Amino acid sequence: MTGNADEGSRPRSLPEPVTAVTDTAGAWLPARMAEVEKGLLAAVEGDGELAEDAVLTLNAGGKRMRPMLVLLCAGPEAGDAAVRAGIAVELVHMASLVHDDVLDRAPLRRGLPTVYASAGRERATALGDRLFATAFRILVDGGDADAVTEVSATAVDLARGELRQRQAAFDLGLDEADYFARCGLKTGRLFEAACVLGRASTGREPGPIGLFGHRIGLAFQLLDDVLDISGPPERTGKARGTDLLDGTVTLPLIVAGRRDPSLREIDLRALDESSAEAVCDRIEATGALDEVRSRAIALIDEAKAGLTGAGIEPGQRELLELIADGVVLRYS
Numbered sequence: 140m141t142g143n144a145d146e147g148s149r150p151r152s153l154p155e156p157v158t159a160v161t162d163t164a165g166a167w168l169p170a171r172m173a174e175v176e177k178g179l180l181a182a183v184e185g186d187g188e189l190a191e192d193a194v195l196t197l198n199a200g201g202k203r204m205r206p207m208l209v210l211l212c213a214g215p216e217a218g219d220a221a222v223r224a225g226i227a228v229e230l231v232h233m234a235s236l237v238h239d240d241v242l243d244r245a246p247l248r249r250g251l252p253t254v255y256a257s258a259g260r261e262r263a264t265a266l267g268d269r270l271f272a273t274a275f276r277i278l279v280d281g282g283d284a285d286a287v288t289e290v291s292a293t294a295v296d297l298a299r300g301e302l303r304q305r306q307a308a309f310d311l312g313l314d315e316a317d318y319f320a321r322c323g324l325k326t327g328r329l330f331e332a333a334c335v336l337g338r339a340s341t342g343r344e345p346g347p348i349g350l351f352g353h354r355i356g357l358a359f360q361l362l363d364d365v366l367d368i369s370g371p372p373e374r375t376g377k378a379r380g381t382d383l384l385d386g387t388v389t390l391p392l393i394v395a396g397r398r399d400p401s402l403r404e405i406d407l408r409a410l411d412e413s414s415a416e417a418v419c420d421r422i423e424a425t426g427a428l429d430e431v432r433s434r435a436i437a438l439i440d441e442a443k444a445g446l447t448g449a450g451i452e453p454g455q456r457e458l459l460e461l462i463a464d465g466v467v468l469r470y471s
């Protein structure tokens with residue numbers, strides 16, 4: 140959990156490899172992360188009746204991996220444009236989660252009741268809209284026209300990914316290619332944008348940095364889908380089996396279905412919380428979670444290897460490799 144702006148440079152629940160990034164980077168990174176945190180708070184508080192929900196959502200936590208990626212891809216000369224991009228990317232991420240919780244009817248996120256659960260569908264929808272709009276206002280106020288273009292293309296892809304997920308709900312025939320295409324849109328794309336925006340903020344060509352972001356975003360989603368099955372909620376901050384309950388077929392279920400074909404016969408629509416937990420146990424018993432974890436690690440390895448020859452200086456590369464490790468060595 141991120142407490143508040145005062146401790147913004149070191150959110151409490153950051154996984155060890157990510158704290159290793161802040162420790163390794165030197166003073167510039169915590170200083171810039173603190174600016175992001177301050178900017179996020181300034182962006183959400185103040186005006187209008189949704190301010191309180193917005194501040195609660197912000198303070199509910201988050202690993203701030205995306206703004207950190209923006210800053211790392213900008214490097215030590217990260218300036219105000221990188222900070223604005225970091226704020227905008229995190230706001231789009233927050234907006235998409237608030238909306239996602241409405242669509243999922245999710246009870247818990249980051250160990251706390253979701254805005255949907257505590258304040259209802261209307262308020263949560265309006266809050267997501269507000270956070271989303273604020274992201275663009277920050278970029279426009281900074282005169283970052285190219286960043287507006289990148290973030291708006293990214294938001295379109297997020298919506299496409301989410302739509303694909305809804306359209307494929309309850310379909311146990313979903314294959315890996317469909318799954319990866321959807322994850323690329325709903326998760327890989329925002330990680331990619333974070334990297335591209337960071338590098339572009341210092342006037343450099345993005346080169347392969349976008350692909351690096353995309354790959355670690357995919358790995359992030361694979362891990363997220365493992366954690367949905369494995370829990371436990373005390374560590375992940377989310378209810379176990381939420382994906383199954385809303386009909387979202389993920390890689391752990393696809394892999395488990397190959398190992399235990401009886402899992403392909405389940406009626407996902409008939410699940411309730413306790414039978415969903417039982418299905419989670421069955422998926423886990425096939426060993427599918429280990430396979431998906433290994434595939435996430437393989438994606439991280441590919442992402443790191445793709446940085447070779449990209450003109451990234453060694454110190455910066457070391458930090459990017461550390462944050463990439465943080466994506467798969469996490470429990471929330």
Ligand code: FPP
Binds near residue numbers: 267
């Ligand atoms: C969380 O993943 C959700 C997303 C990565 C994308 C959600 C996108 C939208 C709701 C549409 C676009 C919205 C905006 C504001 C552009 P998950 O559902 O796999 O993970 P979870 O377990 O945390 O719910």
Ligand code: MG
Binds near residue numbers: 239240243
């Ligand atoms: Mg979801």
